[in-house]
Amino acid sequence: MKKKWTRQMKKWFSEISDIPADIIMDLPKVTLVGQSHLSIENYQSVVHFSDNQLILALEKGELHIGGEHFVLEVILEKEILLEGLVKSVQFVEH
Amino acid sequence: MEKRISPIGGSIKAEVSGRAPEAFLRECVQQGxxxxxxxxxxxxxxxxSMKQPDPEWLREALTRSGCRIRILEKKGLPFFVKRVQGRMGIVIGLLFFLGILLVLSNMVWSVQVKGADPRLEAQIRTLLSKQHLYPGSLDFFVPNTKQIETQLSAKLSKVTWIGVSRDGTTYRVDVVQKKYPRKGKGAGPRNIVATKQAIIQKLYVEKGQPVVESNQFVKPGQLLVLGRIGDEKSYRFVAAQGQVIGETWYETQVQIPLSGRYTLYTGKSKTQYRxxxxxxxxxxxxxxxxxxxxADKETENRAIRFLFWKMPIDWQTITFREKKQITRRLSLQEALDEAGEAADQKLLGQLGPNAEIVSxxxxxxxxxxxxxxxxSHQVVYENIGRYQNFDSRSEKAKLKKKVENQRN
Structure with missing residues (x-):
């Protein structure tokens, strides 16, 4: 109940202010540069990583990234940087 | 991306294997x-690749995630230090070598003296070594080339021009020596004539025939000592040699401020090295x-060199010389004394070396x-003679004519 209320609050705040939603609401921010660089902010954890697939756990659901020759350039607490040939980015609900 | 990781901490490259190696990644992320x-x-x-982890934590994280680790590479300072500790001798040797190289790079390797005869060269070298400039001295203690030049030319009287230049570790001293004409020998027949209006005081005649006497008034150009000995019939031409001291008169104007401000160095100085x-x-x-x-401040910079390169490190010598301002007030009498002296000095500066002010x-x-x-006016005793060469043949002819005229 309380969590839902906070969320409502945040949503309202992001609507009335100019601050981007991803900052206030902890939404994942996915930046794809061409097909080669992909950075994901506000992810939860790495579920699976292999040469052609990266699965990240988000606050709601999962993010599946498919492609080839994947290398994780950096993993930090809030940010992850992927390099390789990105072919698909897909949000998967539980 | 490696730039984000501080260079001081070490990092490792490792192979993590297990049923789900992602679990180990999660552990790491959680730990930051x-x-x-x-x-x-x-x-x-x-x-x-990861930052060098705490071994205790690493072991726990591995058991939690069910993985095993195999370290492939160790990078960074901590590992380097560890490796180096085993080869301390080499490191010390390397540092020693670099140190020697640094010292040798800043050493004066040779001093070349060009254009001086051996005696002058030896003199120059002793003067230079007094200023710390000799093969094997360190460059920081050598004063700059301008200073050396002025010092040398002040102390060497035989030198017309002296130039000091530096090329890396070599100093070059270029000298142009004075060439004196050979004295006495080769001087042809000559007279001594007066240069100034004067009253003759003394005559020092080494060679020749004096034609004036003491207390005689002479005009410029008047013959004083004849370059001929013997009478008009049997004679010989010589190079007249000697000094004719005459009394001369001068008028001098001098001005002296009765009060003035002067800046004087007190002689105290402090030197700072940086x-x-x-x-x-x-x-x-x-x-x-x-x-x-x-105080006045003098700063001198010397770049430290390493082999052929100047390093961005300078050896700086700063000298402070204390000075003070003095206001001087003179009474009329003091000013008069000083003015008299100044007038004498001014006059002596214009006269020849042996001039003497009498009053x-x-x-x-x-x-x-x-x-x-x-x-003021001054009475001076000075040499008023000047050598004047004459042509012995034409002089002979003239004399012949004169004798013939007398005979007729």
Whole structure:
């Protein structure tokens, strides 16, 4: 109940202010540069990583990234940087 | 991306294998250990780089995630230090070598003296070594080339021009020696004539026939000593040699301010040595930046060299010379004395080396705007003779004519 209320609050705040939603609401921010660089902010954890697939756990659901020759350039607490040939980015609900 | 990781901490490249190596990644992220360049090798193995982890934590994290680790590479300072500790001898040797190279790079390797005869060269070399310039001396203690030049030319009288230049570790001293004409020998027949209006005081005649007497008044150009000996019938031409001291008179004007401000050096000085790294100075000796309330500051920079390169490190010598301002007030009598002396000095500066002032009389004195103007006249004893060559053949002919005329 309380969590839902906070969320409502945040949503309202992001609507009335100019601050981007991803900052206030902890939404994942996915930046794809061409097909080669992909950075994901506000992810939860790495579920699976292999040469052609990266699965990240988000606050709601999962993010599946498919492609080839994947290398994780950096993993930090809030940010992850992927390099390789990105072919698909897909949000998967539980 | 590796730039994000501080260079002081070490990092490792490792192979993590297990049923789910992602679990180990999660452990690391949770702990806040940065990871980079992660690659999947096969089903069970990933290769990753990470900051050097605490071994205790690493063991726990591995058991929690059910993985095993194999370290492939160790990078960074901590590992380097560890490796180096085993080879201390080599490191010390290397540092020693660099140190020697640094010292040798800043050494004066040779001093070349060109254009001087052996005696002068030896003299120059002793003078230079007094100023720390000799093969094997360190460059920081050598004064700059301009200073050496002035010092040398002040002390060497046989030299017309002296130039000091530096080319890396070699100093070059170029000398142009004075060439004196050979004295006496080869001087042809000559007379001595007067250069100035004067009354003859003394005659020192070594060779020749004096034609004037003491207390005689002479005019410029008048013959004083004849370059011929013997009478008009049997004679010989010689090069007249000698000094004719005459009494001469001069008038001099001098002005002296009755009060004035002067800046004097007190003679006290302090020297500061610094090493300057880029623009950041580090004092080595002498820490006070204002040792005197009133001082002149001289700064000299010497770049430290390493082999052929100038390093951004300077050896800086700063000399403070204390000075003080003095206001001087002179009474009229003091000013008169000083003016008289100044007039004598001024006159002596214009006269030849053996001139002597016999008396000074101040004729006129006026004070205008606190400046004393005097006009004085001086009686001087000085050499008034000047050699004048003559052609012996034409002189002979002239004499012949004269004798013939007398006969007729």
């Amino acid at each position: 250990i940065p990871l980079w360049s992660i690659q999947r090798k096969n089903e069970t193995t990933i290769i990753c 090493l300057k790294f880029w623009n950041f100075p580090m004092p080595i000796w002498g820490f006070s930046n204002h040792p005197f309330p009133n 000074t009389v101040i004729d006129k004195k006026t004070v205008r705007h606190r400046v004393l103007f005097i006009s």
